[in-house]
Each structure stands twice: as C-alpha cells, then as structure tokens.
Amino acid sequence: MPTNATTRRMNGGHAVVDCLRNEGVRHVFNVPGESFTSILDGMRDMTQMQLISNRQEGGACLMAEAYAKASRMPGVCVVTRGPGATNASIGVHCARHDSTPLVLLVGQVARSARGREAGQEIDYTHFFGSIAKWVIEVNDPIRVPEVMTRAFHIARSGRPGPVVVSLPRDMLDETADVPLIAPYPVIRANPEPALIQDMIERIAAATNPIIMAGSGTEYAGARADLIAFSETFQIPVVTTYRRLSAFPNDHAHYLGNLSSAQSPAREAVAGADLVVAIGTRLNQQSTAGFTLPHPGQTVIQIDPSEDVIGQNHRPDIGIVSDVKLALSAALHHPAPAPKANRQGWIDEYRKVQQEWATPPERPTGQVSMEKVMMDMKATLPKDTIHTVDAGNFALWVHKYQEFSTPDTFFGPTVGCMGYGVPAAIGAKLAHPDRVTIANCGDGGFMMTGQEMATAVQYGVKIITVVYNNGALGTIRMHQEAQYPNRPSGTDFVNPDFAALGTAYGGLGMKVTRDNDFLPALQEALKADKPALIEVMTDLEFISPTAKLSQVTAGQPGR
Ligand SMILES: Cc1ncc(C[n+]2csc(CCOP(=O)(O)OP(=O)(O)O)c2C)c(N)n1
Numbered sequence: 001m002p003t004n005a006t007t008r009r010m011n012g013g014h015a016v017v018d019c020l021r022n023e024g025v026r027h028v029f030n031v032p033g034e035s036f037t038s039i040l041d042g043m044r045d046m047t048q049m050q051l052i053s054n055r056q057e058g059g060a061c062l063m064a065e066a067y068a069k070a071s072r073m074p075g076v077c078v079v080t081r082g083p084g085a086t087n088a089s090i091g092v093h094c095a096r097h098d099s100t101p102l103v104l105l106v107g108q109v110a111r112s113a114r115g116r117e118a119g120q121e122i123d124y125t126h127f128f129g130s131i132a133k134w135v136i137e138v139n140d141p142i143r144v145p146e147v148m149t150r151a152f153h154i155a156r157s158g159r160p161g162p163v164v165v166s167l168p169r170d171m172l173d174e175t176a177d178v179p180l181i182a183p184y185p186v187i188r189a190n191p192e193p194a195l196i197q198d199m200i201e202r203i204a205a206a207t208n209p210i211i212m213a214g215s216g217t218e219y220a221g222a223r224a225d226l227i228a229f230s231e232t233f234q235i236p237v238v239t240t241y242r243r244l245s246a247f248p249n250d251h252a253h254y255l256g257n258l259s260s261a262q263s264p265a266r267e268a269v270a271g272a273d274l275v276v277a278i279g280t281r282l283n284q285q286s287t288a289g290f291t292l293p294h295p296g297q298t299v300i301q302i303d304p305s306e307d308v309i310g311q312n313h314r315p316d317i318g319i320v321s322d323v324k325l326a327l328s329a330a331l332h333h334p335a336p337a338p339k340a341n342r343q344g345w346i347d348e349y350r351k352v353q354q355e356w357a358t359p360p361e362r363p364t365g366q367v368s369m370e371k372v373m374m375d376m377k378a379t380l381p382k383d384t385i386h387t388v389d390a391g392n393f394a395l396w397v398h399k400y401q402e403f404s405t406p407d408t409f410f411g412p413t414v415g416c417m418g419y420g421v422p423a424a425i426g427a428k429l430a431h432p433d434r435v436t437i438a439n440c441g442d443g444g445f446m447m448t449g450q451e452m453a454t455a456v457q458y459g460v461k462i463i464t465v466v467y468n469n470g471a472l473g474t475i476r477m478h479q480e481a482q483y484p485n486r487p488s489g490t491d492f493v494n495p496d497f498a499a500l501g502t503a504y505g506g507l508g509m510k511v512t513r514d515n516d517f518l519p520a521l522q523e524a525l526k527a528d529k530p531a532l533i534e535v536m537t538d539l540e541f542i543s544p545t546a547k548l549s550q551v552t553a554g555q556p557g558r
Contacts, residue, residue, distance in 0.1 A: 007177040012141035013038020015178040019148035023183050025076050029064040031057045033080020035107025038172040057084050059422040059451040061091020065100050066423035069410050070430035074101040074155045081107050082120030095162035096131045097414035101155040102162040110170040124166045133161035141174050145181040153184035158305035191321035196329045199300050203233050204336040209274035213247050214240040216279015216323050225327035234338050236346045238265040241285035242411040245403035256353040258286040259398040264352045277301045279323045282312040302326045359400050364538035373400035375518045384435040385427045389420030389444030392474045393467040397439050399544050418447030424462040425455050438464040443472045455530040456505035463524045464532045466497045469539040477542045480552040501532025510534045
C-alpha cells in the first residue's frame with residue numbers, strides 16, 4: 001500500500017463498490033446472498049451503476065461475460081459463497097475459453113471460520129484454479145483497493161480472462177481507513193520493428209497468404225487497421241470459431257468463418273502457403289481439431305500475450321504486441337508489391353463462400369430453419385446483435401446470417417448451453433439501441449430461460465427465438481452416428497414456450513408454419529417488452545447439410 005495514499009473511512013463492502021465505480025463499471029450482475037449484504041448496501045447509493053439481480057448465478061455470470069464481450073470492458077458479477085460460486089462457474093469457464101475480461105466477486109465465510117468446512121465454504125483458489133487467470137482472497141479491508149485494481153488489470157491485460165476475488169463476510173462488514181488507489185493505466189506491448197519487417201517480407205513473397213482473425217482483433221479495437229492491413233497487403237480474411245463479426249462479412253476480402261466444419265473457409269486456410277493468425281490462440285474448433293495450419297505452411301502469429309503465441313502451433317514468426325499497434329506498425333512500413341496478383345483466387349473463393357452462405361429452399365414438415373434465417377436477414381437492421389446458445393440450430397446462424405457491423409455476434413466458443421438468453425440481455429445492456437436476438441434450442445433455453453424474468457424486470461427488450469425440435473438434437477445426432485437407431489435420454493416433453501414467455505411478462509408467440517415467422521418477428525420488433533418466439537422445427541432436419549435419417553444411415557452429420 002502506498003504510504004502517502006489518501007484514505008477514507010468505510011467498510012470493506014463499500015470499498016469494493018467504490019472500486020467498481022473507480023473502474024468505470026456501469027452494470028453489476030448478481031444473485032443476492034447474505035455473505036455480501038454490505039456490497040448490496042453500498043450499491044444502493046450508486047447512481048452511476050445499475051445493479052441487475054438475476055434469477056440464477058449461471059445466468060448472472062454468463063450475462064456479465066457477454067456484457068464484457070459487447071462493451072469490451074470487464075464484466076462484473078457478484079455471487080454468494082459455495083452454491084452461488086459453483087453455479088457461477090459456468091461463466092468463469094466460458095470467460096476463460098473465450099478470453100473475456102471478467103471479475104467475479106464471491107462472498108466468503110467469515111475469517112474465523114475458514115478452513116473448517118464451514119457452512120458453504122469452498123477454497124476458491126483450488127476450485128477456480130484451473131479456469132481463472134487469478135484467484136485471491138482479501139482478508140483486510142485496507143487491501144480491497146489494491147486487490148480490486150489489480151484484479152481489473154489482470155482481467156483485461158494480455159490475453160483477457162476471468163479473475164475471482166473472494167471476500168470474507170466479516171471483512172466486508174469491517175470498517176477501516178481504506179486508501180484510494182487509481183485504476184491501472186492501459187499497458188500495451190509494442191511490436192519489435194525487425195519482426196514487422198520480417199513479416200512484411202514474407203507476406204510479399206507468399207503466393208496465397210490468409211489471415212485468421214480472432215477475438216483479439218475485436219478486443220483491441222483493431223477493425224479499421226485489420227481492414228487496411230488486408231487491403232494493403234492483399235490478404236483475404238477468415239474469422240475464427242464463433243468470432244463471426246471480427247471482419248465485415250460484406251468485404252471483398254472476406255472468405256468466411258471457421259465456425260462450420262464444412263465451411264469453404266477451412267479449405268482456403270488449408271490451401272494457403274502463409275497463415276497470419278491475429279488475436280487467436282488457434283483453438284481446436286478453428287483449426288479442424290488442431291490439424292491447421294499444417295506442417296507445410298508458414299505461420300505468423302500476433303497476440304498481446306506471449307503465452308498465446310505458440311500455445312497450439314509453432315509459429316515461424318511470433319509477434320508479442322497489442323494487435324492494433326502491430327497492424328498499424330505494419331501499415332507504416334513501405335509495402336513491397338506482392339509476388340503474385342492474388343485478386344483472382346480471392347475472388348474465386350469469395351464466390352464459393354457466397355454460394356455456401358446462400359440457403360436453399362428446404363421445406364420441412366414444420367418450420368424451415370432456412371426460411372427463418374432468410375426472413376431474419378432480410379428484415380433485421382444490419383447492426384442487429386445475434387447471440388447463440390449451444391446446439392445444432394446455431395449452425396444455421398453461423399452459415400446464413402451476415403455480420404458486417406462490429407460486435408454483432410456473440411456465441412460461447414466453450415459451447416455452454418444456457419448462453420443465449422443471458423448473453424442477449426448482457427449485450428443489449430451494452431448496446432441498448434440495437435435489436436438483439438437470442439437464438440436458443442429448446443434444451444439450452446431451459447437452462448437459463450428464467451432470465452427472461454430479469455429482462456422483463458429491467459425492461460431489456462430482447463427477442464428470444466426458441467427452435468423447438470423436442471430433443472437435444474445435437475446429442476441425438478451423435479447417438480445416431482455412433483449407435484444408430486438407439487436414441488437414449490435425448491427426447492423431451494417440453495412446456496409451452498410461447499405461454500411461458502407470456503407468463504414471464506413478455507410477448508409469447510408460437511410459429512408452426514413457414515409463413516408465420518415473419519409476422520411474428522415484426523410483432524416482436526414492435527413490442528414494448530421482451531418477446532419470445534417459439535419456432536416448431538423438424539428434428540429430421542438436423543443440420544444445414546444433413547438429415548437425421550442420413551446420419552443414421554452412416555452419412556456425416558455436420
Ligand atoms: C451446459 C451444457 N450441458 C450439456 C452440453 C452438451 N450438449 C451440447 S449441444 C446439446 C443439445 C442442445 O439441444 P438444444 O438446445 O435443444 O439444441 P439442438 O441441438 O436440438 O439444436 C447438449 C446437451 C453442453 N454443451 N453444455
């Protein structure tokens with residue numbers, strides 16, 4: 001603690017709230033617990049921050065995670081000890097895999113009870129150890145500002161991620177002279193000029209280089225630099241798994257996303273002689289199970305974290321740098337003319353990509369997903385935000401929606417069901433003026449759909465679309481592929497989702513025919529409250545490219 005710091009007399013809980021205000025936090029997501037009543041008390045007087053009380057900690061933490069993605073500021077979630085923390089762990093895991101800055105504050109048992117398996121006690125260092133970037137317990141109110149400022153710094157620096165701060169209940173209630181500490185300054189790594197030079201020379205010498213753009217490009221606010229880099233050096237771009245809005249989909253250099261197994265984007269990456277991986281750890285889904293880039297390809301990786309460089313693939317050049325600074329340094333270098341004109345093959349791939357992203361007419365016994373996708377694409381404003389839950393229905397969103405405005409797609413790369421609704425609420429709070437659609441399967445909706453009550457309570461006007469095929473379709477597909485004609489445990493008897501939407505205080509509608517979706521969507525857009533559209537879909541149409549019966553017969557499912 002700095003000795004010359006100004007101090008103020010307050011309890012630990014109020015000190016926590018004061019730190020949140022200092023960090024510029026606007027929304028705090030929580031499920032109240034008796035272990036942090038002093039934080040709740042401190043929040044009462046905060047006009048700059050809104051306290052959002054959720055219905056389950058899983059929803060609260062995923063909401064904070066998606067809010068962070070959408071606002072590019074650390075999300076903040078407060079939960080109680082034990083069961084509150086274990087419920088919230090889904091959001092911490094998601095933030096870890098998705099590289100999202102998140103600060104989870106957990107009320108802890110009193111200091112005198114620690115280590116005795118006290119009521120609801122957990123040692124959070126062990127519990128969150130493998131999924132959080134940092135876990136710390138604060139045992140003295142005087143240390144609250146020091147730990148909180150560092151927690152925010154760690155969450156947002158390098159590869160962003162989740163931080164867990166454990167706050168013993170009696171510490172939060174204790175009054176002390178608490179120092180005032182300013183938030184950390186933004187610390188950005190500069191690229192090494194020799195490596196930028198080397199990169200430019202290799203790009204000029206390459207025949208068909210390609211850029212894999214990950215979340216690091218978005219988090220760094222480097223979109224304009226990325227576009228200029230792609231245009232100046234004549235390199236096309238694909239986006240990594242579930243980072244669909246990392247590059248404008250309507251740009252002539254966009255060759256698709258790596259979110260679908262059969263995407264031409266994969267072929268484009270496999271056929272390149274040079275891969276520039278920017279702001280991505282080259283995760284399993286983006287690399288076809290760690291098979292891309294392949295050994296014959298030159299790899300240049302740019303990332304603010306040296307831990308990410310080479311995490312999954314040995315790079316030929318690794319540039320530890322803020323993404324925006326690295327791209328802008330490259331743009332300030334004189335660009336040698338590329339060895340070959342690349343426009344021809346870029347245009348060819350682009351044509352293939354556009355054909356792939358155009359849905360065929362595919363009538364089903366119920367509502368066709370293709371028709372729903374086309375109606376949404378034609379009707380919704382360009383800056384509409386889509387969130388997706390986990391499940392096969394999301395494959396249609398990946399394939400057929402266009403994301404040309406920044407921050408318009410949020411999906412969990414970790415694949416956690418229950419993401420869609422809380423993520424839509426979090427994203428809408430960050431961008432209140434945008435239409436926000438939560439795309440959910442019937443299975444995923446049931447995991448956190450209760451947060452629709454939160455949306456109604458706080459007037460967060462999201463539109464939830466529940467694609468109801470009466471089953472855990474994805475798992476059923478895997479069952480048919482591995483154990484044909486032996487479905488087990490994957491069918492549902494579902495509630496009436498439209499009635500449930502109405503019961504929550506929203507506008508609930510059910511769509512059973514193709515032509516009824518568009519009017520329902522228009523109603524939802526006009527509504528002055530959150531809406532839920534239940535879309536009855538046919539399980540036989542298990543993915544955009546396969547029928548369930550084909551999978552049973554031994555043909556691939558995705
Ligand atoms: C929290 C969680 N539990 C289980 C799974 C495994 N899982 C992946 S997809 C899926 C089925 C999703 O079903 P639904 O939401 O109805 O969508 P569908 O696949 O039918 O389109 C399951 C159970 C998961 N990814 N996350």
